[in-house]
Amino acid sequence: MYACVHSAQGDLFALASSFSPAVERTSPGTVVFSIAGLGRLIGSPHQIAAEIGRCGAALGIHASLAIANNPDTAVLIARNKSGVTIVPPGKEADFLGHFPIEALCVISEVTPQLIETFECWGIRTLANLAELPEIGLAERFGEAGVHLRRLALGWTQRVLHIATPENKFEKRVELDYPLELLEPLLFVLSSILNELLNAMRRLSLAANRIHLGLELLGLELGAKSRHERILEFAAPIQDASMLLKILQLDLEAHPAAAPIAAVRIELNPVPPQSVQHGLFLPSQPEPQKLQLVLTRIAGLVGEHNVGSPALLDTHRPDAFAMLPFRPPAPATMGEPAARTSLQIALRMFRPALQANVRVKQERPAEVAATGVRGTVLTASGPWRSAGEWWAETRWIRDAWDIDLSDGGVYRIYLRLDSRRWFVEGVYD
Amino acid sequence: MANTILSPLVHKGYFQGDSSSFLSLDHLPQILRLPRGAISEIVGRPSSGRTALLHAILAEALNRGEICAFIDCADSFDPLTARNNGVALERLLWVRCGQKPENALKAADWILHGGGFGVVILDLCDASPETLRRIPLPWWYRFRRALESTTSILAIAGSHSIAGSCASCIIEMERRGARWSGSAQVPVLDGIDFRAASRKPVRAAAPLHAVLGTVS
Numbered sequence: 001m002y003a004c005v006h007s008a009q010g011d012l013f014a015l016a017s018s019f020s021p022a023v024e025r026t027s028p029g030t031v032v033f034s035i036a037g038l039g040r041l042i043g044s045p046h047q048i049a050a051e052i053g054r055c056g057a058a059l060g061i062h063a064s065l066a067i068a069n070n071p072d073t074a075v076l077i078a079r080n081k082s083g084v085t086i087v088p089p090g091k092e093a094d095f096l097g098h099f100p101i102e103a104l105c106v107i108s109e110v111t112p113q114l115i116e117t118f119e120c121w122g123i124r125t126l127a128n129l130a131e132l133p134e135i136g137l138a139e140r141f142g143e144a145g146v147h148l149r150r151l152a153l154g155w156t157q158r159v160l161h162i163a164t165p166e167n168k169f170e171k172r173v174e175l176d177y178p179l180e181l182l183e184p185l186l187f188v189l190s191s192i193l194n195e196l197l198n199a200m201r202r203l204s205l206a207a208n209r210i211h212l213g214l215e216l217l218g219l220e221l222g223a224k225s226r227h228e229r230i231l232e233f234a235a236p237i238q239d240a241s242m243l244l245k246i247l248q249l250d251l252e253a254h255p256a257a258a259p260i261a262a263v264r265i266e267l268n269p270v271p272p273q274s275v276q277h278g279l280f281l282p283s284q285p286e287p288q289k290l291q292l293v294l295t296r297i298a299g300l301v302g303e304h305n306v307g308s309p310a311l312l313d314t315h316r317p318d319a320f321a322m323l324p325f326r327p328p329a330p331a332t333m334g335e336p337a338a339r340t341s342l343q344i345a346l347r348m349f350r351p352a353l354q355a356n357v358r359v360k361q362e363r364p365a366e367v368a369a370t371g372v373r374g375t376v377l378t379a380s381g382p383w384r385s386a387g388e389w390w391a392e393t394r395w396i397r398d399a400w401d402i403d404l405s406d407g408g409v410y411r412i413y414l415r416l417d418s419r420r421w422f423v424e425g426v427y428d
Numbered sequence: 429m430a431n432t433i434l435s436p437l438v439h440k441g442y443f444q445g446d447s448s449s450f451l452s453l454d455h456l457p458q459i460l461r462l463p464r465g466a467i468s469e470i471v472g473r474p475s476s477g478r479t480a481l482l483h484a485i486l487a488e489a490l491n492r493g494e495i496c497a498f499i500d501c502a503d504s505f506d507p508l509t510a511r512n513n514g515v516a517l518e519r520l521l522w523v524r525c526g527q528k529p530e531n532a533l534k535a536a537d538w539i540l541h542g543g544g545f546g547v548v549i550l551d552l553c554d555a556s557p558e559t560l561r562r563i564p565l566p567w568w569y570r571f572r573r574a575l576e577s578t579t580s581i582l583a584i585a586g587s588h589s590i591a592g593s594c595a596s597c598i599i600e601m602e603r604r605g606a607r608w609s610g611s612a613q614v615p616v617l618d619g620i621d622f623r624a625a626s627r628k629p630v631r632a633a634a635p636l637h638a639v640l641g642t643v644s
Contacts, residue, residue: 282494283579284495294521309517311511328518343514403606
């Protein structure tokens with residue numbers, strides 16, 4: 001026997017789970033679960049229905065309930081008839097017969113085109129459909145037609161698609177007294193992380209993101225503020241000590257501004273990473289160690305100063321973005337391109353060095369900037385570029401490649417909007 | 429096959445090792461090959477081709493599927509020319525140290541001890557000689573110890589050699605002059621002539637004279 005509960009509000013899954021481990025989330029607002037075996041515990045289907053109603057009322061759920069011999073009949077009745085309905089075995093067709101043909105739409109396999117065709121034939125109710133010959137339906141609709149007739153008769157049987165409960169890995173701990181130092185806080189974090197990660201390991205899961213929320217004691221009595229940190233990892237982590245170390249490094253770099261009154265940790269569960277390393281592939285950094293290294297470096301130089309450079313889709317000079325370092329999975333690479341000479345590179349001065357440039361016959365003749373000084377031996381330019389006139393990042397400039405008497409080959413440019421010279425970099 | 433399989437064994441006598449004990453730049457002279465599991469230094473003045481050589485080393489290692497790191501003391505790395513020189517940026521970890529050599533050294537230490545990086549570049553080109561001289565020698569011993577049992581390469585670029593006896597290879601770059609094309613009125617920078625010589629070990633091979641490619 002199966003019970004179906006249909007309601008627009010309330011935690012139906014929790015209600016169903018309190019009666020059976022085999023619960024199917026059929027659609028939003030509808031759950032079906034098996035009540036086989038409850039007869040010995042509770043009693044007859046009427047008593048089971050009463051018990052479900054009592055539990056539902058306790059949870060604040062007002063729903064329609066149907067108990068039938070198969071899940072589809074229970075769903076059809078619960079979705080189309082309010083109140084409690086108990087269908088005795090063998091009487092399914094009697095209960096379903098007066099439902100309109102559109103009632104079948106709640107079953108996912110039934111398409112609106114099929115219903116429309118039946119309506120064109122004058123089939124208005126499920127009883128009309130049940131009277132049609134099975135062979136004729138099979139000839140016209142194939143297996144789908146036969147299935148619809150069996151639905152109308154209440155003859156279908158299927159296994160439930162068991163829904164797994166949503167795994168939430170979060171915990172909040174209110175501290176007995178406010179903590180100001182990091183070390184005692186780490187003890188608290190350690191115990192929470194151990195508990196959460198043990199639960200994750202039991203389900204073969206790992207964490208790829210941690211959300212740490214610290215509730216801070218405000219300066220004013222009773223006032224509270226929050227210190228939130230969200231860390232994402234290049235690879236899922238199952239090791240509590242590794243996660244604790246990452247949190248420690250992050251909190252050292254971003255300390256809380258006031259004593260901590262409560263701690264909340266939420267971990268995002270994902271399947272653990274499994275990589276098959278090839279015998280002929282170069283070694284790669286171990287993902288968890290790499291994450292620790294990246295967190296350490298980010299704490300030292302700042303989060304925005306570590307990562308992978310990515311060029312932006314613009315002609316603006318020195319336009320790039322720092323992306324989180326997520327190296328692609330190791331793969332067999334092709335043979336390197338044949339290299340017969342070195343290609344010249346530019347070393348940037350960031351920010352560009354402001355320069356005093358003496359111009360002679362419209363060409364730079366002498367350059368003086370911090371660390372760069374000399375007479376121009378050869379100058380190539382001007383190479384004008386401009387763009388993004390519609391934005392704050394607009395630029396217009398004349399660039400020159402110059403060979404300076406100090407032995408360096410530099411790129412300098414004149415900003416045409418401010419008429420000021422800058423040294424952008426040195427060719428090296 | 430020898431070009432794609434990296435030997436897990438790194439011999440102490442690097443320069444008697446087989447080809448898998450080195451990162452060789454294809455079609456470039458053997459003078460530019462770097463020993464694995466050891467510190468190499470690339471020294472020279474500005475415009476002597478140091479950065480071009482660093483890009484070539486990175487491109488070579490990244491194209492072989494390795495993960496590399498560029499520790500940039502002076503924030504001078506240019507992703508555009510690096511990409512044009514064949515560097516696969518998505519596999520490169522770039523650490524910008526904001527003119528602080530001590531941060532660069534710490535980052536290099538963590539990366540080397542973390543392991544798994546094929547090439548780690550420590551770019552100290554723009555640090556002053558006084559700053560470089562003040563770096564305590566134990567840093568280099570620590571780096572050498574971290575590298576010993578690995579196939580990683582630590583390449584230090586600077587104005588002069590700083591790692592002392594800890595460096596297994598020192599390549600000295602020297603600028604010979606810029607090369608221009610076009611007319612005298614409208615010259616175009618074509619490249620830079622440079623000379624690379626191995627100061628350590630002293631090889632029988634003659635110094636390399638070459639020219640950097642065209643500006644793009």
